[in-house]
Amino acid sequence: MTPEPHLLPNGRVLRYSYRERLVHWLAGFSYVYLLLTGLAFWSPWLFWIAVVLGGATVSRELHPWAGLVFVAAVLMMYRMWASGMKESPADAAWWKAVRHYIRNEDEQMPSADRFNPGQKLLFWGFLWNGLLLLLSGVILWFPQYIPWSLRFLRYLAVIVHPVCALLTIGLFIIHVYMGAAIERGAFGSVIRGDVSRAWADRHHHTWYRQLLRDSEARK
Amino acid sequence: MSQATLGIRAISGHAGSVPGAGVERGLEVCKLIDTTTCIGCKACEVACLEWNGLTFSETTFDNSYQTMPETSWNYWNLIKFNEHEREDGSMALLMRKDQCMHCEEPGCLAACPADGAIVQYVNGIVDFQQDHCIGCGYCITGCPFNIPKFSPTARKVFKCTLCNDRVTQGLEPACIKSCPTGCLHFGSKTDMKDLADKRAAQLREHSGFANAGVYDPPGVGGTHVIYVLHDSTNPEAYGGLPKNPTIPLTVQLWKTPLKWLGNLAIIGGLIGVFAHYLRFGPKIVEEDENGKQGARQ
Ligand code: HEM
Ligand code: SF4
Ligand code: SF4
Numbered sequence: 035m036t037p038e039p040h041l042l043p044n045g046r047v048l049r050y051s052y053r054e055r056l057v058h059w060l061a062g063f064s065y066v067y068l069l070l071t072g073l074a075f076w077s078p079w080l081f082w083i084a085v086v087l088g089g090a091t092v093s094r095e096l097h098p099w100a101g102l103v104f105v106a107a108v109l110m111m112y113r114m115w116a117s118g119m120k121e122s123p124a125d126a127a128w129w130k131a132v133r134h135y136i137r138n139e140d141e142q143m144p145s146a147d148r149f150n151p152g153q154k155l156l157f158w159g160f161l162w163n164g165l166l167l168l169l170s171g172v173i174l175w176f177p178q179y180i181p182w183s184l185r186f187l188r189y190l191a192v193i194v195h196p197v198c199a200l201l202t203i204g205l206f207i208i209h210v211y212m213g214a215a216i217e218r219g220a221f222g223s224v225i226r227g228d229v230s231r232a233w234a235d236r237h238h239h240t241w242y243r244q245l246l247r248d249s250e251a252r253k
Numbered sequence: 254m255s256q257a258t259l260g261i262r263a264i265s266g267h268a269g270s271v272p273g274a275g276v277e278r279g280l281e282v283c284k285l286i287d288t289t290t291c292i293g294c295k296a297c298e299v300a301c302l303e304w305n306g307l308t309f310s311e312t313t314f315d316n317s318y319q320t321m322p323e324t325s326w327n328y329w330n331l332i333k334f335n336e337h338e339r340e341d342g343s344m345a346l347l348m349r350k351d352q353c354m355h356c357e358e359p360g361c362l363a364a365c366p367a368d369g370a371i372v373q374y375v376n377g378i379v380d381f382q383q384d385h386c387i388g389c390g391y392c393i394t395g396c397p398f399n400i401p402k403f404s405p406t407a408r409k410v411f412k413c414t415l416c417n418d419r420v421t422q423g424l425e426p427a428c429i430k431s432c433p434t435g436c437l438h439f440g441s442k443t444d445m446k447d448l449a450d451k452r453a454a455q456l457r458e459h460s461g462f463a464n465a466g467v468y469d470p471p472g473v474g475g476t477h478v479i480y481v482l483h484d485s486t487n488p489e490a491y492g493g494l495p496k497n498p499t500i501p502l503t504v505q506l507w508k509t510p511l512k513w514l515g516n517l518a519i520i521g522g523l524i525g526v527f528a529h530y531l532r533f534g535p536k537i538v539e540e541d542e543n544g545k546q547g548a549r550q
Contacts, residue, residue: 075366075389077512078268090367090387091408138533177390178403182323182493185501188394192364193503193511200515204522211526218535233538 040245046228047245054114058224061107061160064100065206071097072199098175101168108164115157118148124240125151145239152212159205163198170195260421263373265365279375282420283445284429286350287452287481288491289465290436293318293332293348300431301330301352304416319492324351326404329413330428333492349480349491350428350437353400353413355379357474360500361412363508364395377442377477378417383409397473397498415477445479452481472499 040048050058071093074084084090127144128135128151134142135152149157173180173191180188213220219233234242261273298320301307307327312320319334335347359379362371370385371392381392381401388408392401401410416426424430425439438445449467456465466485469475480494488494499505 075391077516078266078366078368081266081268081366081368084387094387094389136529136533138536140536174390177393178405182399185394185399189501189503192391192394192507196507196511196515200518203519207519207522207526211530215526215530216535218537230538230540232540236538237536 041249047234049223049229050227055224057107057110064104067100101171105164105168119154119157148241156205163202166198260374261372262375265362265371266368277375281377281442283442284478285438285445285449287436288349290434291348296431297428298330300427304427326402326411335492337490347491354398355415355477360395361392364391378415380414380417395504449481470498472497
């Protein structure tokens with residue numbers, strides 16, 4: 035793999051490539067559509083969402099297709115990020131100190147690599163739940179083709195699908211909250227792709243140091 | 254239309270109150286099927302097709318008299334044939350008219366997410382309103398009797414209406430009208446229950462069917478279609494009539510406890526992050542001299 039020039043000439047640090055950002059938003063937009071249409075069928079009190087989005091029949095037709103797009107995007111993420119998302123021995127210490135992270139006492143956090151353990155949890159949570167949502171979703175998509183003798187598949191699907199959806203909703207709330215409100219600078223990293231050096235150093239110290247070493251070595 | 258609303262006691266996927274609940278006084282109707290006097294002539298199958306004007310479909314020959322393996326979106330009424338071997342080795346040709354059971358607690362309606370796609374009338378009839386149906390097929394999973402069927406062309410689900418259109422006009426369902434042996438009866442639930450009990454007692458006392466009984470399964474609150482069976486201890490033998498049907502356990506979990514848990518968790522999560530923001534606010538990284546452009550804040 036040819037090392038990307040992460041240290042940009044303008045003094046900022048490239049965090050996500052164009053490709054990574056595209057895939058992120060493919061997953062993001064398809065997920066939000068899935069979430070909204072899914073919630074419409076989840077609760078009669080939210081059925082109006084499906085009406086706003088073009089009618090419940092349309093939502094029912096498109097939700098599974100959006101699901102395929104979403105899972106495809108998550109699999110692309112897997113190809114791009116799986117190596118960086120592997121659990122590392124340092125993660126335990128990070129989790130132990132997580133209350134400092136929650137209280138914004140970031141100086142007291144052990145240093146994180148390109149992805150911190152929380153982000154890893156998010157990634158694997160979305161990957162595994164995404165696959166389970168796909169499996170159960172396909173059954174919900176075509177219940178009429180599941181023979182009566184295999185009806186337990188349908189009985190499983192109606193519970194697995196919403197449970198996995200709820201788990202991802204939990205991850206999603208935290209993810210959006212952190213990305214949009216808490217981690218100032220993070221949102222830009224998935225829009226323009228870059229972050230400041232100070233940001234990289236603070237939040238992903240191990241990663242940033244490695245970038246510096248790599249660029250030294252290349253000189 | 255207002256008359257229809259008055260007669261409705263349950264609505265699928267409905268937020269808020271039910272317009273007709275507790276308003277109209279009405280008899281609960283019931284269809285009684287005496288399997289012991291059914292001759293398998295299929296007059297009721299034809300009557301159903303004719304009254305409802307359903308399109309014709311292929312029949313399937315499977316070494317039995319049965320028209321097709323199970324009811325279909327355009328075949329709501331099917332006699333199920335079973336060559337049943339009794340314990341003493343003798344044969345019985347069991348015939349049972351299969352159709353929607355019009356459950357008192359309908360699993361189809363509990364599962365349906367679309368407002369008004371399934372309604373239950375005060376008289377007990379469970380009716381699909383295809384113009385509100387979104388074709389999701391949840392009802393297929395909710396029904397313990399394998400009744401709602403998806404039409405690939407309409408992309409909606411169909412089933413027996415208990416001839417709701419006839420019943421509201423004071424007529425009996427078309428199948429009842431067509432039955433040549435009188436094994437089908439229609440009336441109020443209490444009358445039909447009475448008649449069924451009497452017939453079962455007769456079978457037990459005079460015809461040597463010691464296990465004869467009435468099928469009105471309590472697991473779904475009773476049904477508005479009930480059977481007299483020669484052997485009520487083995488309903489499965491009658492073309493797979495479930496012994497103790499209930500709304501599938503996962504459907505029950507999904508529609509009540511999980512819904513509450515999930516909604517509380519989502520609302521709790523949203524309140525939680527908001528409270529966190531008020532307490533701790535954002536993580537702002539002061540810029541070093543290289544980061545003049547600054548993070549977008
Ligand atoms: C991965 C591929 C997916 C497929 C094939 C799929 C398919 C389906 C299908 C067929 C239904 C039934 C109603 C409808 O068609 O809208 C459904 C319901 C639902 N889906 Fe998905 N889905 C997928 C992913 C997701 C994801 C990622 C979410 C995340 C929020 C989600 C959330 C929901 C919810 C909340 C429901 C309603 C469950 C209920 O009624 O209780 N789905 N899905
Ligand atoms: S397919 Fe069944 S559950 Fe889905 S909207 Fe139509 S009637 Fe309701
Ligand atoms: S038999 Fe099935 S379709 Fe008919 S009312 Fe009961 S649950 Fe609904």
